[in-house]
Amino acid sequence: MNLSLMRAHALLIVVCFCMCVRAQTPQAASNTVHPEPVSQNVVVLGSPVPVPLAESPRSVMILPLAQERLALATPIDRMRSDPSVFIEQRGAGGAQDDILLRGGSFEQTLILVNGFRIDDSQTAHHNLDLPIPLDAMDSIQILHGAGSTLHGADALSGAVDFLTAAPAASSLAFAAGAGNFGSNEQSAQAELVRQHWSSRLTASHNLSTGFIADRDYRNEDAALESWLSSRLGLTDLLFAASDRSFGASQFYGPYDSWERTKGWFASARQELGSHTQAAFGYRRHTDEFVLVRDNPALYENNHMDGSWQASLRRTLPIPAGGLVLLGLEADGDSIESNNLGQHARNRGAGYLDFDLRPNRHRWTLSAGLREEGFSGSSQYVLAPHLAGSLRITNSLKLRASSGYGFRIPTYTDLYYSDPVTLGNPNLKPESAWSGDSGFDWIPGKRLSLSVTGFYTQQHNTIDYVRATQAQPWQAVNLSGPRFSGVETYMTWQPVRTQTIRLAWTTLYGSRASLQGLQSEYVFNYPVQNARAEWTASLGRALTLRNTVQIAQLYQRDPYPVWDLALTHDTGRVRPYVRLANLSNTGYQEIQGVAMPGRSIVAGVSLHVRRRR
Numbered sequence: 001m002n003l004s005l006m007r008a009h010a011l012l013i014v015v016c017f018c019m020c021v022r023a024q025t026p027q028a029a030s031n032t033v034h035p036e037p038v039s040q041n042v043v044v045l046g047s048p049v050p051v052p053l054a055e056s057p058r059s060v061m062i063l064p065l066a067q068e069r070l071a072l073a074t075p076i077d078r079m080r081s082d083p084s085v086f087i088e089q090r091g092a093g094g095a096q097d098d099i100l101l102r103g104g105s106f107e108q109t110l111i112l113v114n115g116f117r118i119d120d121s122q123t124a125h126h127n128l129d130l131p132i133p134l135d136a137m138d139s140i141q142i143l144h145g146a147g148s149t150l151h152g153a154d155a156l157s158g159a160v161d162f163l164t165a166a167p168a169a170s171s172l173a174f175a176a177g178a179g180n181f182g183s184n185e186q187s188a189q190a191e192l193v194r195q196h197w198s199s200r201l202t203a204s205h206n207l208s209t210g211f212i213a214d215r216d217y218r219n220e221d222a223a224l225e226s227w228l229s230s231r232l233g234l235t236d237l238l239f240a241a242s243d244r245s246f247g248a249s250q251f252y253g254p255y256d257s258w259e260r261t262k263g264w265f266a267s268a269r270q271e272l273g274s275h276t277q278a279a280f281g282y283r284r285h286t287d288e289f290v291l292v293r294d295n296p297a298l299y300e301n302n303h304m305d306g307s308w309q310a311s312l313r314r315t316l317p318i319p320a321g322g323l324v325l326l327g328l329e330a331d332g333d334s335i336e337s338n339n340l341g342q343h344a345r346n347r348g349a350g351y352l353d354f355d356l357r358p359n360r361h362r363w364t365l366s367a368g369l370r371e372e373g374f375s376g377s378s379q380y381v382l383a384p385h386l387a388g389s390l391r392i393t394n395s396l397k398l399r400a401s402s403g404y405g406f407r408i409p410t411y412t413d414l415y416y417s418d419p420v421t422l423g424n425p426n427l428k429p430e431s432a433w434s435g436d437s438g439f440d441w442i443p444g445k446r447l448s449l450s451v452t453g454f455y456t457q458q459h460n461t462i463d464y465v466r467a468t469q470a471q472p473w474q475a476v477n478l479s480g481p482r483f484s485g486v487e488t489y490m491t492w493q494p495v496r497t498q499t500i501r502l503a504w505t506t507l508y509g510s511r512a513s514l515q516g517l518q519s520e521y522v523f524n525y526p527v528q529n530a531r532a533e534w535t536a537s538l539g540r541a542l543t544l545r546n547t548v549q550i551a552q553l554y555q556r557d558p559y560p561v562w563d564l565a566l567t568h569d570t571g572r573v574r575p576y577v578r579l580a581n582l583s584n585t586g587y588q589e590i591q592g593v594a595m596p597g598r599s600i601v602a603g604v605s606l607h608v609r610r611r612r
Contacts, residue, residue, distance in 0.1 A: 043056045044141065045060055045143040046150065046387075048366070049315060054397065056389070057387035057401055058145065059144040059145060060142065061081075061084075062141055063078050063082070068545070071545050073094070073206075073578060073601070074093070075130070080549060084102050085100070086100040086526045087100075090590055092183070094244075095248075098124070098127075101144065102144060103525045104158070104483075105157075107124035107413075107462065108405070108430070109154070109155075109160060110147065110152075110153075111160055112159060112160065113161070113265070113267075114164055114267065115279070117152070117309055118130065121307055121410060126285060129244065130221075131242050131264065132265075133187065133203065133204040134187075134204065135202045135204065136164055136200060136225065138163050138164055141161045144454070145158055145401060145436055145454065146385065146404055146405035148405040149370045150385075152329060152370070156430065156432050157432070164225055164238070166198045166227045167193055167198050167199075170191055171191045171607065172607075174186075174606045175604065176603050177602055181209060182209030183207065185603065186204070187202070187204040189201070189203075196228065199225065201222075203223075211596040211599070212249070214258070215249055216246065218245050219243075221243075224238070225237065225239075236267075237267070237268050241262075242262065243260075246259055247293065255420075256293050259289045261287050275317075276313070276314045277313050278310075278313075279311045280308075281309045281310075286303065287304075288301070291419070303335060305335040305337075305411070307331065308331060308332055308333075310330050312327065313325065313327045313328075320359070322355050323355050327351045339416060339418070340415040345375050348372070350371055351369065353367070353368035354366070354368070362390065362392075366385070367384075367385070368384065383404045385402065386401065386402050387400065387402070397439060399437065399438060401436055403433075404433055405432050405434065406432075407429060413427055419472065420472050427475060427476075430458065430461050431460065432456050434454065434457075435454065438451050447493070448489075449488075452488075458481055461477065461481060462476075463478050463522040465518060466518050469518075473520050483507060483510075485506050485508060488505070499534075499535045500534050501533040502532050504529070506528055507529075508527070523555075524553060525553065529549070529550075529551045531548070532547065532548050533546070542568055546564050548563075553589075559585050573604060574607060575602070575604045576605065580601075
C-alpha cells in the first residue's frame with residue numbers, strides 16, 4: 001500500500017468519525033460485577049458463526065474485560081486466567097510479551113484483533129504489540145488447538161482474538177495512577193452514540209523508570225473506532241497506533257540492550273446483507289534495536305515491515321439446521337531492514353466449512369478444509385478440521401475436535417544475523433496435527449466444570465539451537481516434539497457476591513532429537529500451571545480480586561505469584577489499587593530475564609456518562 005492510499009484510508013475513518021447520523025440507541029450495559037451464566041456467552045473463534053459457548057465443540061476460553069479494566073495493568077494480564085496459556089513476560093507494562101499455548105512456541109499462536117491478523121512478519125516477539133489500548137477492548141477469546149482452517153497460517157497451537165464492541169451510551173472518562181519503580185499511567189476515553197452511528201476514541205500512556213537498571217519502559221497507544229448502520233449492513237472502521245520503548249537488558253543475550261517499536265493499524269469491515277461480509281486491513285510496524293544501550297554505534301538494527309489482508313465470507317443456510325461457510329482470503333507482507341534485507345511475499349486461500357446443528361437433535365458437527373498457496377513457490381497447504389459435540393443431558397456435553405495447523409518462518413527466522421543469533425534461509429514451514437476431547441458440565445448458574453485432554457504432534461518445528469554458550473543460536477528445523485496434557489476449569493458462586501475460579505493445566509512433552517544441542521525456545525514450557533481466583537463484592541460497588549498462580553517450567557522449580565486488586569466499579573469517581581507479586585517471588589518467565597518484585601499502583605478514574 002503506498003503512502004497516498006494509507007492517508008486516504010485514514011482520512012476516511014476521520015470523516016466517518018465526524019459524521020452525525022441518528023439511530024436507535026443500544027441498551028445500556030449493566031454495572032453488575034457478577035458474571036453471566038456460562039451458557040449465555042457467545043463464541044466466534046473456532047466457529048464459522050457466533051454460537052453460545054455451551055454449544056461450541058471446541059475448547060474456547062472467553063475472558064471479559066469491560067468490568068475488570070481498572071484491575072488490569074495490561075490486557076495480557078487477563079489471559080493468565082487460562083492456565084493453558086503461559087505468558088512469557090519481559091518485565092511489567094507490556095513492553096514485550098510472548099504467548100505459549102498448550103506447549104507450542106511463542107511463534108505458533110495466531111494473534112487477532114477483531115478477527116484481523118496482527119502477527120508480525122519480522123519476528124513473533126512483536127505479535128503482542130497490540131495497536132489498541134486496554135480501554136478500547138471488550139473481551140478476549142482464546143481458541144485451544146489448531147485453527148488454521150478458518151484463520152490460516154500461524155494458528156498452529158491456537159489463536160487469540162482481542163475484541164472491541166460498540167459503546168452503549170455517550171460517555172467521557174479519564175484515569176490516572178502512580179506507583180513504585182517510578183511508574184505512572186494515564187488514559188482517556190470518549191464515546192459518542194447516535195441513532196445509526198457510534199464511535200469511541202481512546203488513548204493511554206504508561207511508563208516506569210524500571211525495577212532494575214535498563215529495564216525502564218514507556219508505552220503510548222491510541223485508537224479510533226466507528227460503527228455505522230445502514231441498509232447495506234454494519235460498517236466497522238478502526239484506526240490505531242502505538243509507540244513503545246524499553247530497556248531490554250538481558251532480553252536477547254548478556255547485553256544491556258534497548259528497543260523501540262512503533263506501528264499503526266487500520267481496518268474496515270462491511271456487511272453486504274445478512275450473509276456476506278468483506279474486510280480489509282493494513283498494518284505498519286517499525287523496530288529499532290540497539291545491542292548495547294550506551295554504545296549504539298557498536299550494533300544497531302532498524303526494521304520496517306508492512307502487511308495487508310483482505311477477505312470475503314459468505315454463509316449459506318442449509319435445511320434441517322446448520323450452514324455452509326465459503327471464504328476467500330488474500331494477504332501479503334514485506335520488510336525493509338538493514339539486517340534482514342528487502343523481502344516480500346503473498347498468500348492466497350480458499351476455505352469451506354460445513355456446520356450442522358439440527359434444531360431437534362442434541363449434537364453438532366463441524367467439518368472444514370482450507371487450501372493456502374504461497375508466492376514464489378508451488379507449495380500449497382491443506383488444513384482440515386473436524387469437531388463435534390453430543391449433549392448427554394441438559395447439563396452435560398461431550399465434545400471432541402481435531403485439526404491441522406501450520407506456520408511459515410518469520411523474516412528473522414530466515415535472515416537475521418547478530419553476534420548471538422543466526423537465521424537460516426533454508427528453513428521449512430512447521431506444522432502440527434492436534435486433537436482433544438473433553439466434557440462441559442453446568443448443573444446450574446452457580447457451578448460449571450470443564451475438563452479436556454489434548455495431544456499435539458509437531459513436524460519441522462523451528463527452534464534456535466547451539467552446542468555451547470560461546471556459540472550463537474542457530475535457527476533449525478527439529479524433527480518435532482509431541483505434547484499431551486489435561487486442562488481443567490471450575491467456576492463456583494457459593495453466594496451471589498462471590499465467585500471462585502480454579503484452573504489447572506498439566507503438560508507433558510517429549511523432546512525432539514537435539515543430539516546434545518541446547519534449545520532456546522521449544523522446551524521453555526510449563527509442565528504445571530495452576531491458578532486460583534477469588535472475586536468478591538464488598539458493599540455496593542467495591543470489588544476485590546485475589547489471584548494466586550503457581551507455575552513450574554520444564555526442568556525448573558515451581559514458583560508462586562500472588563496478585564490483588566481493589567476497585568470501585570461504578571459512579572463518577574472510581575478509585576483503584578493494584579498490588580502485583582505480593583509474595584515478592586524472585587522468578588523468571590524467560591530464562592535469564594528477572595521479573596519485578598512486589599509492586600503497587602493506585603489511581604482514580606473519573607466517568608461522565610449520559611444514558612439514552
